[in-house]
Amino acid sequence: MIPKCYKKESLPHLFCPGCGYGVILKSLGFTIDHLKIAHRTVLGLDIGCALLAWNLFDVDTIQTHHGRTIPVMAGLKFAHPNTITLALVGDGGAYAIGLQSLLHSAHRNDPLTVIVVNNSLYAMTGGQMAPTTLQDEVTTTTPLGRDCRKTGLPFLGPETVVPLTNHFAYIARVSIRNPFVLEETFKKAILNQMRGQGFSLVEVLSVCPTNWKTDAEKTFRFLEEMENYYRLGEIKKPLEEK
């Protein structure tokens, strides 16, 4: 079964075999179907693997520069408040090059829904260290494994954002291991925007067997390691009424 809002002629999608984006985009598609919002949704995509979804949905879509999806979607929402604006960005786009914009958007409580895909590295460029790379994880720029004494601890994005938000923000972390929770969380995040409450951020722990160089079993074993470090669940729930 595929989401109704998928563009049939764009299938099969362009992601690597075994990529976590398949599950993420499918869950997002089902959420859009369920909420019946395809006609008024605008999906912003960062540079990185996210850009491969540029024509996957029958939904207005725009690719931006690396780390700049959030300000573009914020500008769009200011100009056209009736749209439902989604920003789909990677962990590098959100927590490195675009962190300043993420923090200020959360701080202003912009009515946006930001989805950050955390696969522990820069995947599109071939697997370099990201802010989210785990301790001792081997990447092309940490060939002996990440040394957190020199490069800092794996970056806790949602936890960093939470203190900046007001009572109406929704912040959560989920894993692709459970698509039902994924869909339910996307729904809550988008509804928070639709109710006019404000900012929402969902970090999704994902997998990258291509750059991790893992088979199916080792892929999910590494995802478990990520889940052990990055706490899953709703980190901040909004007050019901604004």
Add this chain to the structure above:
Amino acid sequence: MEKGLFTGNEIVVKAAIQAGAQLMFGYPITPSTEILEAFAEETLYHPELHLIQTEDEISAGFGVIGAILGGKKAFTATAGPGTVLMQDPISMAEAMRLPFVGIITQRGGPSTGTVIYSQQEVTLTCFGGNTEGLRFVYSPSNLQEIYDLTIAAFNSAWKYRFPAFLLTDGYLGKTKGEVCFYQPKHLIKTKKILGDEKTIVHIRNTYSTEEELFAILRRNLSEYQRIAKKVSRYRVYRKRKEIDYLIFAHGSVASACLAACEAKTNLALFQPITLRPFPRQAAKFWAKKAKKLFIIESSAGQFARLVKEALSGLALEIIEYQKPALGITPKEILEWVR
């Protein structure tokens, strides 16, 4: 329209509103800050106007892009190091053919430099970023031109879908004077690019093959060349069949050159009003009539490069006077041009 004395930066805001701008995104930087402040004041009287003060110039520029995608006229204003950061969103606007409008109030450089004046952001505004310079750059030399050309920048950006800039400076921005305000006869209507709830649109800036990108660039370049003649503008002071000394200057320096020309009858001035597209044919036409050419500017040859490229092929004596990041007076010009 209201009457009174206004600064160049205030006039920018009056013109932008007349041209239909509803949103401004910006980050304070001297000498552009009064544009942000004047727009903030206008929002008190016009509920349809919104000012979004962003965390940096990059976010301001991308916010403008988002607002344009949502179907509203929007703009930003910046200077110096801010213009450097602004190249990130401007190159995306150029790639996607979005009617981005920016007010660039030049300050001294390189780096943080000085805060009020230079003509050193010519190359950056015309050709900055990893682009081919498919932009419209208007260079006003007085307060009335600030008003007229801000409106022109919005109109040409929305008509032809290339980014457009008003390239001014802090001297002009802080000068106070009287201007003839008017309601533009002709304004270009806006249209939602994303979120119109009718057609599905996918916009990208990344291509899989060199050929794919080349085809798009070739189309954009040829469209730009086709409209260049319609957009390019210039002014000649003292149109004569034979000219002793013809000065090329733009912006504030053109204003000083005009005063020098008024004092001495054997001087004439060619002022390109658009630096991009450059009025090449007209520049050649008038240069041919002169015995000697002078290029005067407050940068180390950024403007001269544009002029000399336009005049390539002409065997004429060209003398250049350059005072990077320093103002130029009519008195100095009269001493040089002889």
